Amino acid sequence: MTPPLSIGAAFQIAEGDLDIGDVIGSGAFGTVKAARWRHTPVAVKVLYHDARADDRQLFEKEVQLMATLHHPNIVQFLGYAHTPALALVLEIFENGSIEAYVPAKAPGVKRSHGFCVDMARAVEYLHSRRPRLVIHRDIKPPNFLLTTSLVVKLGDFGIA
Incomplete structure (x- = not known):
């Protein structure tokens, strides 16, 4: 069995506890x-089985970071698993991304304003964390x- 990550076994989810479905x-x-x-x-984000060592390190860093983030506008981290590849277990989003939702649903000004406020709150949370702020580097x-x-x-x- 692969050892738990440095965030500890408390966040480790047994592979058998996950019923994994289709790629989304x-x-x-x-x-x-x-x-x-x-x-x-x-949602289960599974590292490619042929990932390079440095990609695995970045993925492990993402798992460790996600375990520390707690905010209503940040995706909720539920745990990690080995499926057998390393996997991040997160809340799922049935409405998809802003990129897909806005053109398809054409939300009005009030709803769009609410979306912008939520996005700003997420970034503000990351940038106000102490002792170390978090810079996302891929906001889109x-x-x-x-x-x-x-x-x-x-x-x-x-x-x-």
């Missing part, structure tokens, strides 16, 4: 799959995700 997205470091954990829909519409109640949350901390 992909990025530089891996694929994102829909899954169920404890009867709850989740696909990384702002929408909950079912249309709250915007910032995700994808792979290069933060």
Whole structure:
């Protein structure tokens, strides 16, 4: 069995506890799959099996960072697993990203303003953290995700 990351075994989720489904997205470091954990829909970001050592280090850094972030406009970290590749378990966003939602749904001015406020709150939280602020380095519409109640949350901390 692969040893737990330095964030500790408390965040480690057994592979058998995840019912992993279809791919719902992909990025530089891996694929994102829909899954169920404890009867709850989740997203599982799985590191590519052929990832380079430095990509694995960045992915592990993302896991460690996500475990420390707690804000209503930041994607909620639930844990990590070895599936057998290293995987990040996060809340899932059925409404997708701002990039996909806005052109498809054409929200009005009031709703769009709310989206902007949520995005600003996420960035303000990261930049006000002490003793070390967090610089995301990849702020773009696909990384702002929408909950079912249309709250915007910032995700994808792979290069933060």
